[in-house]
Amino acid sequence: DAKTTQPPSMDCAEGRAANLPCNHSTISGNEYVYWYRQIHSQGPQYIIHGLKNNETNEMASLIITEDRKSSTLILPHATLRDTAVYYCIVLRPIFAGNEKLTFGTGTRLTIIP
Amino acid sequence: DAGVIQSPRHEVTEMGQEVTLRCKPISGHNSLFWYRQTMMRGLELLIYFNNNVPIDDSGMPEDRFSAKMPNASFSTLKIQPSEPRDSAVYFCASSLRQGTNTEAFFGQGTRLTVV
Numbered sequence: 001d002a003k004t005t006q007p008p009s010m011d012c013a014e015g016r017a018a019n020l021p022c023n024h025s026t027i028s029g030n031e032y033v034y035w036y037r038q039i040h041s042q043g044p045q046y047i048i049h050g051l052k053n054n055e056t057n058e059m060a061s062l063i064i065t066e067d068r069k070s071s072t073l074i075l076p077h078a079t080l081r082d083t084a085v086y087y088c089i090v091l092r093p094i095f096a097g098n099e100k101l102t103f104g105t106g107t108r109l110t111i112i113p
Numbered sequence: 114d115a116g117v118i119q120s121p122r123h124e125v126t127e128m129g130q131e132v133t134l135r136c137k138p139i140s141g142h143n144s145l146f147w148y149r150q151t152m153m154r155g156l157e158l159l160i161y162f163n164n165n166v167p168i169d170d171s172g173m174p175e176d177r178f179s180a181k182m183p184n185a186s187f188s189t190l191k192i193q194p195s196e197p198r199d200s201a202v203y204f205c206a207s208s209l210r211q212g213t214n215t216e217a218f219f220g221q222g223t224r225l226t227v228v
Contacts, residue, residue, distance in 0.1 A: 036217075038156075041222075042219075042221065042222075043117075043204050043206065043219025043220055043221060043222055044156070044204075044206075044217075044219050045219070046216040046217060046218075049216075087156075091215070100158065100161065100168075100169055101146060101158065101161075101206075101208075101215070101217055102158050103148075103155065103156040103158075104155075105155055106155075
């Protein structure tokens, strides 16, 4: 699976959009980009995933560049509850049900009141 | 569904004792993952199962660690004998692939302290 690179930490003002970048320059054609977050002392939580098209759900938007070598997770209106470690993961489904979900070091996002 | 249930939530044990962590995945899910999290090493994948079969145990640190999944609704992670360096939070997660999505759901974790 492709390796990802994320900044170790970021700050964002409450109410503003938080943009979290991720580099995955070695991504291959059949690998998906997943984002999870981990709020302090809790288990990680799925946010969103995509292959090559931009995706949006109730939590966030995912923008993947045309060459797929990088992506950005956008939290449109950050709140204090969004303070967490955010993980970008590139995942290659081997076959149904056998995806090896491994986490890097992530980005520690702090929302400033 | 109550989500992924782990027990106990906290465990304190003496070095050399056997420790068993338990996990009940979400009903209908066919993949189960065990993770260990420490400040130094982050979130490490120890082992994962698909349809109750261990698929990849390359993350299991050594022979003192073993994991089983006797049926679709129960898994255990055992450490025997335990050592202080095993102190960590252990997470269990389960997933079911639906289309291209393999969203994994995590339990609340077991905080293990070995003294």
